[in-house]
Amino acid sequence: MTLTLFPIRLFFAAFMMLLAWPFAFIASMGSAERELEKPLSWWRKVVDFLLKAIMRTMWLAGGFHWINVKGRQALPAEAAILTLAPHSSYFDAIPVTMTMASIVMKAESKDIPVWGTLIKYIRPVFVSRSDQDSRRKTVEEIKRRAQSDGKWPQIMIFPEGTCTNRSCLITFKPGAFIPGVPVQPVVLRYPNKLDTITWTWQGPGALEILWLTLCQFHNFVEIEFLPVYIPSEEEKKNPSLYANNVRRVMAEALGVSVTDYTFEDCQLALAEGQLRLPSNTCLLEFAKLVRSLGLKPEKLEKDLDRYSQSAKKMKGKRVSLKEFAAYLEVPVSDTLENMFALFVENEDGVIDLREYVTALSVVCRPSKTLETIQLAFKMYESQNGTIIENDLACILKTALGVSELNVTDLFKAIDAEEKGEITYDDFYRYTEMYPDFAEEYLYHDQMEVENCLKTSLPAPNGLCTDFSPENADDKKNPLQKKLN
Incomplete structure (x- = not known):
């Protein structure tokens, strides 16, 4: 033919x-x-x-x-x-x-x-x-x-x-x-x-x-x-x-x-950057909840610095649901509770605002990985401009929207002088030398599994593999910390 x-x-x-x-x-x-x-x-x-x-x-x-x-x-x-x-x-x-x-x-x-x-x-x-x-x-x-x-x-x-x-x-x-x-x-x-x-x-x-x-x-x-x-x-x-x-x-x-996903979710899921969202990310759910609250990511981008400065002043102090609602200037609702639940750890009913701002930065500018990491570093860094391994783990877990992440090897690779702390400049220099650091250190095993799935299973709707809920009834269940 x-x-x-x-x-x-x-x-x-x-x-x-x-x-x-x-x-x-x-x-x-x-x-x-x-x-x-x-x-x-x-x-x-x-x-x-x-x-x-x-x-x-x-x-x-x-x-x-x-x-x-x-x-x-x-x-x-x-x-x-x-x-x-x-x-x-x-x-x-x-x-x-x-x-x-x-x-x-x-x-x-x-x-x-x-x-x-x-x-x-x-x-x-x-x-x-x-x-x-x-x-x-x-x-x-x-x-x-x-x-x-x-x-x-x-x-x-x-x-x-x-x-x-x-x-x-x-x-x-x-x-x-x-x-x-x-x-x-x-x-x-x-x-x-x-x-x-x-x-x-x-x-x-x-x-x-x-x-x-x-x-x-x-x-x-x-x-x-x-x-x-x-x-x-x-x-x-x-x-x-x-x-x-x-x-x-x-x-x-x-x-x-x-399915309740949108064009913007496609951009988020398939954004090209050094950190590609894994299949078990909760950031797609987070993005949907942000829009459900009437908060438009495209308009929130200009307020990210203000949000980050406010979160930095909290110095890691955790906030309740009511305080979170006041921070966002929205009323308490089921949607807000679902968003809040994504960041709750240890069932203590409080969250770290720095995690919310980091996740929001990813949703607002999905392709600008380094800008999100730099913003997060500013919120977590100490007075001398450094962060420790636990801080890096929090930043990257939130940026990827996952509950567990081992960053020990990555931190050691960046901290070549074994100071026990790194700066954003250290992180940036390392990513310049090793642009594929994420696949090697953060989700190497998962990438291998995903690649196998891609060769054998078609995407359920042509958008990305995690857009179609396995069970519609799952929406009725409370959301858990960083679960898709």
């Missing part, structure tokens, strides 16, 4: 995309925003029809010979927002090109040659994952369009915010549900015997997925429009509740489970 079918399909698919480009480019020139709030003019209807036909021919050339559509797409006045899930590939653009609905997507996408012009034609809402102000503006724009009584085109949103392998639905982001207007859930299925569609964090890359898919003689895709979901008054006031209820409806239609 690589020598016969693939080049033919690739040529025709590329040709159809290039054919669509001038229509989208000309139609996008000089268009004022207010024109979109008016009924479509005759020439715009013609362009829409031509682009839909060209795009459908492109998918046909790619092996999607027929597209099975179930249910009825609601009118914009009935549901201003269409929520699509699961999101697993760039082939999920098929329903977008069929409807020419607006979408919410990464701002970087508009710079893609040819495809970027086609995207601009449908007037998407662009969002930047790294710009917090962009996120706020995105939510406001979605709300404005959704509450326009059908004047704007419908918005298609993939509320998961990232790609998975469709074996479960991860946490829905609340952006599509903040306006509090009815939404129409839309589920996607690719019932192919060989899955060449899935494009996730791990596995085949974008070009390999394209090659494998075009080599398949026929690719099945199914789009099902579920009944419009009308939110209750309680759901309108609570977007997270609204999102969870819609996710439940979609999961039932798909026959899959749900």
Whole structure:
């Protein structure tokens, strides 16, 4: 197929995309925003029809010979927002090109040659994952369009915010549900015997997925429009509740489970740094609890120094649950108790705030290992700027989110002069010389086990091996110190 079918399909698919480009480019020139709030003019209807036909021919050339559509797409006045899930590939653009609905997507996408012009034609809402102000503006724009009584085109949103392998639905982001207007859930299925569609964090890359898919003689895709979901008054006031209820409806239609992890958890679990989170880490649970308290890690990062200075002044003094609540400036709740339990040792009902700040630093900046270690050193160091072996053990246990960790050999390797204490500079110099120190000293045995598992067992949901709870009932049990 690589020598016969693939080049033919690739040529025709590329040709159809290039054919669509001038229509989208000309139609996008000089268009004022207010024109979109008016009924479509005759020439715009013609362009829409031509682009839909060209795009459908492109998918046909790619092996999607027929597209099975179930249910009825609601009118914009009935549901201003269409929520699509699961999101697993760039082939999920098929329903977008069929409807020419607006979408919410990464701002970087508009710079893609040819495809970027086609995207601009449908007037998407662009969002930047790294710009917090962009996120706020995105939510406001979605709300404005959704509450326009059908004047704007419908918005298609993939509320998961990232790609998975469709074996479960991860946490829905609340952006599509903040306006509090009815939404129409839309589920996607690719019932192919060989899955060449899935494009996730791990596995085949974008070009390999394209090659494998075009080599398949026929690719099945199914789009099902579920009944419009009308939110209750309680759901309108609570977007997270609204999102969870819609996710439940979609999961039932798909026959899959749900998991309470998010796009940010993927970043945390798979962050590249000198300390890679082991499979038994509790930091994923910690990150989820932080968000459940309404504390956003991306906004807390700038307060880390303030938190660390406050914790350092405590000089290791442990605090109770009420004192912890006062420290975070949040009320005592079940969620706070669960977070507190992650740091409790010896069942004495008190915790060390330095551990909380260290864990928070990892969640806020998962790829910046050395910055977290440096912050922790400042909290634990003595007046002469040194720490002892027990302090290093506390720092690294918390940074990895584990209950037990033997750092004796690592400490001896860093403390070459056998002073019984080290500075951050000593630690930094050692990590510069031996960047793989973690795998050798901290979890070497565990890494060997994980590598064996990776070669024999597939990840349960395409995100990381520890994202799917073994038993949903475990959530009802009290959390223990640094247990996943």
